Amino acid sequence: MASYRAIPADAAVRLAKPTSNLFRARAKNTTKGLDVSGLGGVIAVDPETHTADVAGMCTYENLVAATLPYGLSPLVVPQLKTITLGGAVTGLGIESASFRNGLPHESVLEMDILTGTGDIVRASADENVELFRAFPNSYGTLGYSVRLKIELEPVKPFVELRHLRFHSLPELIETMDRIVETGGLNGERIDYLDGVVFSADESYLCLGIQSATPGPVSDYTGAQIYYRSIQHPDGEKHDRLTIHDYLWRWDTDWFWCSRAFGAQNPRIRRFWPRRLRRSSFYWKLIGYDQRFDIADRIEMRNGRPPRERVVQDIEVPIERTAEFVRWFLDTVPIEPIWLCPLRLRDDRSWSLYPIRPQHTYVNVGFWSSVPVGPEEGYTNKLIEHKVSELDGHKSLYSDSYYSAEEFEALYGGEVYKTVKKTYDPDSRFLDLYAKAVQRQ
16 A cells, blocks of 8 residues: 555556566556565465465465465466466466366455555455456456455365377367366266367367375476377377376476477476476566567578567357367467366356356467568467457457457446446556557
């Protein structure tokens, strides 16, 4: 509160924090930001009610470390350790439990939110309801959560993995849909579900089943690389991880993006400190690249054009997923791509990300770069157009190119304007379009 009051009344309020999981460029800001250094921890875990009170800037790494000793986990644990709970709620998070547990904001019971008026208000399904419904996907433009009370679920100490190979994308999507609808496959309950597409004729579903049975487990924090372990010639492959290592299986190599830094080269990997094999360190390398244009300089030196960043997560209805993936593989030279099904837990609507209740969507994640096209954001614009054509949405953590009219139709429209006027009447926080598209 003191740091909020110290920010000049005519200056936009922003967070002062050392890390970020946003990929969109932002305008430089010389005003001192909002001090959130005291909001990084877990306040309390209640093993009886399966709930936790958590400070808004607590990372999922710290949150999981506090809940696992009780045999509990957040209902959805986004795949990178430095994602914060507040960030996953005001943005969007997703993971392999999302087909049964929805999105992180659905497990929030109540929030204390610092609004643009300088007040901290309680928001829940019964109190300041319009703010509670509009907060997910608002990216800090309606306020910042300082405390969240969330549901937890019991988890077992191990996860048995089954990697199923498919030679046909429609067959993979059909099997995924059956698992989401029934909660299992061939009579066996499935607890976690995601997938990887390497090409049109090589794709995998990764099924996770919680287990209390002790035994040998794999380790993908060392020489072995998790996503490469998924691949096999045909049929089904089995594996085992501790629940801790399962939750963070993608973080060590930032899915597969660590290959851009040479971290997957065996000769380099053996000397790469294990403590620096994590997404937060790769983020620092990205920061250096953006600051000094290292990648574009290398491309120029080799006589190649600069590259366009294509780092996106989109959601399309499951019945349109095979169509989108085929189009993507034919149009955008990026592989592999990630698939993660999701379904809202109930019929509640969320104003700024209006996906249909009782309907399955698939998140498609792709994170790389392509040669620049004839205009700025050429490939990203193609993707945005295709996603809208297929009745989908995309997350706003990265570059966006929508017109103001398109954006308003997709992300809240008049509902957003009304809530913004109520809780931030003097526009102390940036507008969502200004922040997500205009990069202010």
